[in-house]
Amino acid sequence: MEPSMMIALEHVSLSLKGPHGQVHILDDISLKVNRGERVSIMGPSGSGKTSLLMCMAGLERVSAGAIRIDGTEVHTLGEDAMAAFRRDTIGIVFQNFHLIPTMTALENVAVPMEFARRSDAAQAAKAALDAVGLSHRLNHFPSQLSGGEQQRVALARAFAMKPKILLADEPTGNLDQETGKQIVALMLEMHRNSGTTLLLITHDKSLAEQCDRLVTIRDGKIQ
Template sequence: MSDTPQFLLEVRDVSKSVQGPEGRLEILDGVTLQVAHGESFAIVGASGSGKTTLLGLLAGLDTPSGGSIRLDGHPLESMGEEARADLRRRLVGFVFQSFHLLPALSAEENVMLPLELEGDAQARKRAREALESVGLGARRRHYPAQLSGGEQQRVAIARAFVHAPRVLFADEPTGNLDQRTGHHIIDLLFALNRDHRTTLVLVTHDNQLATRCSRRVELEEGRLVSPQGAIA
């Protein structure tokens, strides 16, 4: 019998609240959803709806105030920060609206960095292969300032995929790009999802983009208002 859990992500009745100057603020309330291995899953909602907070919880960057989250069978809410960080290194890739590239490093060196931190002797070779996969093999020695916004985001995608993560979390990945470049980046993300069977969890306010995912949920004031979070 396989030890692989049925779902890559299982979220049960998750809440998140913080203490503000005017009292307790509820950011998420009673969120339940499941994400299958290899699927593409969109979280949509207006600014302030809680979607980025939910993404951070799913990735183990924060812990919920209540409820449970399992990532590949691991209960994130009961794990310490060091254990969650180790899990992220092994299973998770990130692509953000801001590219988060180190300006003093070349494209190749930016992609190599997470592998070098793990002591991977094949870091340079794997980084070059990752850059080739996003069409930037010829630009590997260029620094971020020498690359366009779309090229920088492709470097960020190569860095996210270089360690073959189980899941890629993308938070408004086209927010700083023009429409044409943004469409190219999204096509690339879906191609990598399809070709590598990497689960894609996408946060966006763009409903048209969300319809490209196999499933989507909508958040409104911290609550799910669409019925597609759970798989029967």
């Protein structure tokens, strides 16, 4: 793998058992993403965008093909090794934020760093929330935050771990247009400051166009 390459998918296919038998979800996908690159992924509902992201994150096992991330053949890793690799390498941001409801903003951001045994977790969490403009919301619970604020917490949580890759699955899907724009602007700013590699799934063409490259998926295939 060339040193400039961060993600390489080679002939990846994914089939899962549905209620009516085997469903072919991803079909012979090959894709290369360079270090630091920003790639947006678009495609109709059900085309396989989330499934592709789940395969990259090792949360779904590919049925065929190879996935190499930063030189590691992730499709060959066992559960524990995959979890450790994901923790050290990949940040994920979801449409519905995925914050822990019983924890404050500060605790939500600190928890992954505590799992990674970082002794400065609380301090780093504070700094991360400061960077997303939430220093006045540290002790609020998710239910006490707006959607945009919750997504800022999720971004702070992801970036605080200094991931090599950030996978974002419709991070603006639950937000109004203006708030969505602000979240993407923030994400791109954090991308610039961190040099992470960014994959952004979105249905919004104007957001997708802010990335370096647009990949379109249809019926599990790259167009």
